[in-house]
Amino acid sequence: MKEYQSLSHTRWDCNYHDVFVPKRRRKKIFGVLRKELVKIFHELASHKESRIVEGHLMPDHIHMCVSIPPKYAVSNVVGYLKGKSAITIARQFGGRTRNFTGEEFWARGYYVSTVGLDEARVRAYIRNQEEADARQDQMKLRV
Structure with missing residues (x-):
């Protein structure tokens, strides 16, 4: 049987598949x-009482399966x-230390979908x- 998490008056299982990219989809995520x-x-997710269930970092994008409590909006946690x-x-x-907002790294939007009964399939993906x-790259070469 599936394990559910709980808050004071709620039992929940809310998982989301999130994808986001660096600005201009540059390949910056390496080394x-x-x-x-x-x-x-992982540290930032714990600040919002969330948990990263599965994740994979590619050079130009990030995939995550995040478990977010229902008291937080998905947009708040991803933002x-x-x-x-x-x-x-x-x-x-x-090399920035003060008065920097960090607005130069991630692109503005993101992709999110709910992970329901096919959680194993999303995690494998x-x-x-x-x-x-x-x-996908091989398919592009053939066309």
Whole structure:
């Protein structure tokens, strides 16, 4: 049987598949930054009582399956993750220390969908992102 999480008067299981990209879809997510982003996202998610169930960082985009309590709007949590991570990236990797908003890293929008009964399928999709992207590139070459 599935394990549900709970708040004081609520039992819940709210998982969302999120995708977002750096500005102009530049390939910026690699090396030390990639390793640090994992820690940053897990820490920031815990600030909003959320949990990253599954995630995969590609050079030009990020896929995450995030468990968010129903008391938070998905847009608030994703906006918080993007905003605070951009500020952290600017401070740690961009040499900015004060009065910086971090508005130069992530693109403005994001993709989100609910993960219902096919959670295993979505988690497998996130886990196997690199193979899926390689297949897409092969299809582009043939056309």
